[in-house]
Amino acid sequence: MRRIFSITALLALLGVTNSVCGQAVARFSPKTDSASRVRSMMKLAQNSVDYYTHTFTLKGLKPEARERMHLERCQAYLILNKFDKAIDDCTAAIAINPKSTKAYITRASIYDGINKSELAIEDCKKAISYSSTDEIKAGLYNLMARSYLQLHQYSKAITADSTAILLNPNLANAYINRAEAFGRLGKCQLAINDLSIALAGYRDKPLTLSDLLAYRGDMKRGLKQYKEAINDYSLSLKLNPDNGMAYWNRAAAYRQNGDYQLAYEGYSKAIAYYKNDRKQLARLYDDRALMEIGLQQFPQAIADDSLALALDTAFAEAYYNIANARAQNGEYARSNTDFKTAINYYSKNPFAMTAIYGSMGHNEYFMGNYQAAVDYSTKAIELHTANSSPYFERARAYLKLKNNDLAINDFKEVLARDTSKQSNNYAFSLFYTGDPNKAIEIMQASFLRTTDSFILMGNYYNMACLYSLMNKPEEANIFLKKCIAEGYNKKYALNDADFDNIRNTAEFKQIIGIK
Incomplete structure (x- = not known):
């Protein structure tokens, strides 16, 4: 029998989940100006600073003139990225005019931009108290909401943006920010509703519209609406064919929908956009490796995870995934070496450690090291998680x-602990405890429960194992031939003791390619 994990199950065992928002969408980032234009702007800004600094030395300036000059020099400092000096000018303007709405708004924006969110919120509140129009107040509530988002105070962000929308129902950015807050709270449908409204405000800005559609796709993934999410990502890419994040997240949606080939292609396209970001590139190679595991392309998966680890030597998931790929490829000893490295990163995660020790026990079983299989399975059991698999691995080793x-x-522990009563382990445990007919019934039902080709082939393989153990060679070979024809790795069958009863049959030798 062979252990079969869905790709989602592998991620869950490691404590890795697809967040509601997927990979963070790079929305509304300023577009880069040409180098010559930047140099020209910087020169003009410095000239402006010099001019106002000199003018402040002149006598007879009226207070309102000094307030205006401080705010104008502030803008020049912002171009020069001298944020402390820009803040000082705002503070000076406020000292001249304690009700200077423009000074509070400007300083709040600067604080928001440099992640001094509490100070930004305080300035927004003061500016609101001095503002005369609903439009200005709406913008301030929206700015306040952004600061709350940075502080992870999502409920307060929603309240602030809701107020902004009441004051100005056409403020698209308030819908966007509120959508992000809803998303962070897992309220994906509410986020989708807001994003759908916000789209209308950016019809003439295709790049921003592309980012919004991609973000709405993230929310739909959060609701497991994978086909709808894929449609949004595709629309996003029509508007901006260079939206690398949309390629990445669409690939994730394909993966979650069980479309491994399309996911593989999507990750391959996304890789081109992250060549200068080692950590993100490593994650993309690891994501693609998972798809290659699903496509039974184990050497390619090993190669991709090797690239991921070369880029990020502390990438915990890649150590686990390359170990799993090696196990699937019949490289049991090297698999356990990688699992031992993974232990360094998961020692405080009992669920991941249960999976790792259980997998190592599984590998030792296939290498014929039955006592080592017992020992690793026992370590997994001693972690006291709800996982019943280590009991099954240890039981088989005890039989040997x-x-x-x-x-x-x-x-019997497997039968008691596996509440699903549908797993392969459960079926085989029924067989070993004397109920083979029920075991066959459960295995047959497993074919109807999944459309995932990787899991389905594994189920065919395990059905072949079960029939072989029951000494029914004709039925065993039928299912073995079915999974091998679909591209299943022959190495497992060559080493799997479950096939000892049929190993010498002509059909088995033909299927495996033994002469």
């Missing part, structure tokens, strides 16, 4: 060690 009573006890 002729400890039948201990084996039966562990098989």
